[in-house]
Amino acid sequence: xxxxxxxxxxxxxxxxxxxxxxxxxxxxxxxxxxxxxxxxxxxxxxxxxxxxxxxxxxxxxxxxxxxxxxxxxxxxxxxxxxxxxxxxxxxxxxxxxxxxxxxxxxxxxxxxxxxxxxxxxxxxxxxxxxxxxxxxxxxxxxxxxxxxxxxxxxxxxxxxxxxxxxxxxxxxxxxxxxxxxxxxxxxxxxxxxxxxxxxxxxxxxxxxxxxxxxxxxxxxxxxxxxxxxxxxxxxxxxxxxxxxxxxxxxxxxxxxxxxxxxxxxxxxxxxxxxxxxxxxxxxxxxxxxxxxxxxxxxxxxxxxxxxxxxxxxxxxxxxxxxxxxxxxxxxxxxxxxxxxxxxxx
Ligand code: GLY
Numbered sequence: 593x594x595x596x597x598x599x600x601x602x603x604x605x606x607x608x609x610x611x612x613x614x615x616x617x618x619x620x621x622x623x624x625x626x627x628x629x630x631x632x633x634x635x636x637x638x639x640x641x642x643x644x645x646x647x648x649x650x651x652x653x654x655x656x657x658x659x660x661x662x663x664x665x666x667x668x669x670x671x672x673x674x675x676x677x678x679x680x681x682x683x684x685x686x687x688x689x690x691x692x693x694x695x696x697x698x699x700x701x702x703x704x705x706x707x708x709x710x711x712x713x714x715x716x717x718x719x720x721x722x723x724x725x726x727x728x729x730x731x732x733x734x735x736x737x738x739x740x741x742x743x744x745x746x747x748x749x750x751x752x753x754x755x756x757x758x759x760x761x762x763x764x765x766x767x768x769x770x771x772x773x774x775x776x777x778x779x780x781x782x783x784x785x786x787x788x789x790x791x792x793x794x795x796x797x798x799x800x801x802x803x804x805x806x807x808x809x810x811x812x813x814x815x816x817x818x819x820x821x822x823x824x825x826x827x828x829x830x831x832x833x834x835x836x837x838x839x840x841x842x843x844x845x846x847x848x849x850x851x852x853x854x855x856x857x858x859x860x861x862x863x864x865x866x867x868x869x870x871x872x873x874x875x876x877x878x879x880x881x882x883x884x885x886x887x888x889x890x891x892x893x894x895x896x897x898x899x900x901x902x903x904x905x906x907x908x909x910x911x912x913x914x915x916x917x918x919x920x921x922x923x924x925x926x927x928x929x930x931x932x933x934x935x936x937x
Contacts, residue, residue: 596620596621596622596624596625597619597620597621597622597625598625599617599622599625599628599629601619602617602618602619602622602625603617603618603619603796603797603799603800604616604617604618605617605618605800605803605804605807606807607733607734607753607807607810607811608807608811609735609753609810609811609814612735612753612814614753614754614755614756614757615629615756615757616732616733616756616757616758616759616800616803616807617629617756617757617758617759618728618759618761618796618799618800618803619759619760619761619796620760620761620762620796621760621762622758622759622760622761623650623652623696623721623723623758623760623762623763624652624653625758626652626653626654626655626694626719626721626758627653627654627655627656629719629755629756629758630654630655630656630692630694630719630755630756631692631717631755633690634654634656634690634691634692634717635656635657635688635690635691636656636657636658636659636685636687636688636691636692637654637656637657637658637659637691637692637693637694638658638659638661638678638681638682638685638687638691638692638693638694639652639654639658639659639660639661639693639694639696640660640661640663640678640693640694640695640696640697640701640704640705640708641660641661641662641663641695641696641697641701642662642663642664642665642669642697642698642700642701643662643663643664643665644665645696645697645698645701645723646660646662648723648763648766649766650696650721650723650760650763650766651696652694652696652721654692654694654719658694659685661678661681663678663701663704666700667700667740669700669701669704670700670703670704670738670739670740670745670746671739671740672739672741672748674704674739675704675707675708675711675739678704678705678708678712679708679711679712682708682712683712687712687713687716688713688716689713689716691716691717692709692716692717692718692719692755693705693706693708693709693712693716693717693718693719694718694719694720694721695709695718695719695720695721696721696723697721697722697723697724697727698722698723698724698726698727698731698771699724699726699727699730699731699732701727702720702722702727702731702732702737703731703736703737703738703739703746703749704737704739705718706718706720706737706752706754707737707738707739707748707749707750707752709737709752710737710749710750710751710752711750715752717754717755718752718754718755719754719755719756719757719758720732720754720756720757720758721757721758721760722757722758722759722760723760723763723764723766723767724763724764724767724771724774724775725764725767725771725772725774725775725776725778725779725799726771726774726775726778726843726844727759727775728759728761728764728775728799728802728803729775729778729779729782729799729802729803729806730775730778730806730823732754732757732759733757733803733806733807733810734806734810734820735751735752735753735754735810735814736749736751736816737749737750737751737752738750745834751814751815759799759800759803761795761796761799764795770842771842773842773844773845773879773880773881774842774843774844774845775844776844776848776879776880776881777826777830777842777843777844777845777846777847777848777851777879777881778802778843778844778847779798779802779879780826780844780847780848780851780875780876780879780881781823781825781826781847781851782801782802782805782806783875784825784851784872784875784913784918785805785809785822785823785825785918786805786808787801787805788871790802791875791878806823809822809823821909821911821920822911822918822919824911825851825854825911825913825918826847826848826850826851826853826854826911827847827850827911828850828854828898828901828908828909828910828911829846829849829850829853829854829894829898829933830843830846830847830849830850831846831897831901832894832897832898832901833846833849833850833889833894834846835897835900836890836893836894836897839886839888839889840886841882841886844881845881845882848876848879848881848882848883849882849883849884849885849936851872851875851876852869852872852873852876852883852884852936853885853932853933853936854872854910854911854912854913855868855869855871855872855873855913856869856932856935856936857910857912857921857924857928857929857932858912858913858914860928860931860932861912861921861924861928863912863913863914863915863921864913864914864915868913883936884936884937885933885936885937887937889933889937891930891933891934891937892930894933895926895929895930895933898929907922907923908922908924908929909921909922910922910924
């Protein structure tokens with residue numbers, strides 16, 4: 593086991609949001625510094641985590657009186673019922689507005705516990721200890737919290753920024769390979785959004801760089817009214833594949849195929865050259881992620897699902913690369929969408 597990083601040794605990434613600003617700390621064992629980032633005036637802490645996280649030996653000590661609330665494992669915990677259950681348990685324990693929630697785990701835990709913190713007593717403070725790669729470079733940063741409805745993912749939620757985020761890189765050693773792959777797809781995305789040299793960095797530095805890229809985007813568009821859409825790069829196809837189901841793809845793998853698809857679409861609409869398409873394939877394959885659609889992909893169903901993407905405000909919108917970087921493109925013909933899907937099958 594690596595010696596626990598002190599905050600002075602950890603990589604610090606500030607998320608600049610005025611009075612809602614906070615720091616993200618990245619390093620091995622940084623979860624052991626939790627008591628340094630829990631705000632001084634917090635009386636008690638509700639630690640929310642998943643059984644798998646606790647079983648992997650990932651525990652925390654917030655340095656004040658606390659109770660641990662353990663949810664089931666998996667994404668299915670993100671329900672209104674689970675949020676209500678947590679809030680009821682907080683109330684039964686007598687958690688007050690002076691207290692705080694600490695969520696320890698991946699994106700499902702931080703989304704659920706963050707949402708509970710956002711609505712309990714109309715909002716109490718929350719700190720995230722992100723233990724998965726996807727959680728560290730995506731879910732724990734940005735302030736979007738939420739739960740799923742049977743009608744769709746993340747349809748109920750709140751913008752609620754954490755007070756601090758700890759990204760413990762030691763926790764990644766406990767991740768099953770498929771969970772790691774989920775994060776690698778998002779990491780590949782950051783190559784194209786902002787940093788073609790990402791691959792030259794060691795893992796903690798690379799995580800910190802991804803967080804810094806996301807922090808810059810979030811600082812420019814906290815409530816998702818424009819610039820944040822760039823974070824959706826590669827996600828239109830990924831969301832369609834996930835909504836269709838049955839393809840045995842992790843989120844990161846679906847995003848990986850989505851990045852290649854977006855590059856092919858950008859090329860076919862004259863926005864980027866073949867060299868840039870190849871770069872997409874090379875980066876995605878470099879993370880050992882898929883660059884093509886599953887052979888049994890239902891093209892018509894996927895095109896239909898593009899229309900139902902919840903981020904499609906003005907008809908189907910793809911974030912596509914181009915001479916001025918990644919931006920929204922609407923009005924792509926269904927025939928082009930189909931033919932390009934066929935081309936990457
Ligand atoms: N919680 C993830 C985001 O705000 O993007």
